[in-house]
Amino acid sequence: MNDSSRPEFWDQRYASQRTPWDFGGVPLALRKFLSHEPPASVLIPGCGTGYEAKTFSVAGWKVDAVDFSEEAVRCAHASLGKADAGLVRHGDFFEPNTRGPFDLIYERTFLCSLPTDLWPRYAAQVWHSLRPEGRLVGFFFLGPEPDPPPHALGEEGLAQLLGDAFERIEDEPVTDSLPLFDGKERWQIWKKK
Numbered sequence: 442m443n444d445s446s447r448p449e450f451w452d453q454r455y456a457s458q459r460t461p462w463d464f465g466g467v468p469l470a471l472r473k474f475l476s477h478e479p480p481a482s483v484l485i486p487g488c489g490t491g492y493e494a495k496t497f498s499v500a501g502w503k504v505d506a507v508d509f510s511e512e513a514v515r516c517a518h519a520s521l522g523k524a525d526a527g528l529v530r531h532g533d534f535f536e537p538n539t540r541g542p543f544d545l546i547y548e549r550t551f552l553c554s555l556p557t558d559l560w561p562r563y564a565a566q567v568w569h570s571l572r573p574e575g576r577l578v579g580f581f582f583l584g585p586e587p588d589p590p591p592h593a594l595g596e597e598g599l600a601q602l603l604g605d606a607f608e609r610i611e612d613e614p615v616t617d618s619l620p621l622f623d624g625k626e627r628w629q630i631w632k633k634k
């Protein structure tokens with residue numbers, strides 16, 4: 442199973458603990474962001490083990506964290522514990538979401554894990570899931586990457602994908618990247634036009 446658009450692809454990886462993207466916690470840039478942002482609503486697509494879901498929730502945010510891999514959701518529920526398991530649900534980001542529109546969408550290693558032909562659908566779904574002037578916030582994998590996934594977006598590719606419908610309002614280096622992403626990812630904020 443080599444098709445990352447299928448849940449089975451991810452089930453296999455979570456079940457065999459081959460998850461080199463898993464941060465095991467919450468990256469510094471997100472913790473900094475949350476320290477100065479008033480709470481609102483956030484969608485976390487492809488949330489995986491879901492550490493960030495709890496961090497947003499503890500900071501007072503209304504959270505919808507979704508993953509279409511049953512194994513990922515199982516891992517998330519195990520890591521979050523009974524009290525917070527409800528923060529993460531099984532579902533497909535590309536299906537209509539009645540919980541929105543959201544103030545924020547948090548991105549980490551979801552976009553770069555999708556086959557590149559799904560990227561325009563990702564951009565459209567993010568746009569439709571955000572309220573006016575809502576923001577797409579998080580980590581963007583620019584690459585290079587000789588052996589995808591993760592698929593490198595490149596500076597130009599990302600601007601092409603998001604630039605028409607969003608304005609980039611923040612762009613910072615990442616200081617605590619995992620080896621897989623080291624020197625190849627940026628913390629960015631894109632505001633819906």
Ligand SMILES: C[S@@+](CC[C@H](N)C(=O)[O-])C[C@H]1O[C@@H](n2cnc3c(N)ncnc32)[C@H](O)[C@@H]1O
Nearest residue numbers: 451487488489508509510513533534549550554
């Ligand atoms: C590389 S992992 C990243 C997980 C998490 N964001 C993290 O930072 O650890 C990509 C995740 O996206 C999920 N995924 C892929 N396509 C999806 C879709 N259409 N809807 C929901 N989740 C999806 C996979 O199951 C997997 O958990």
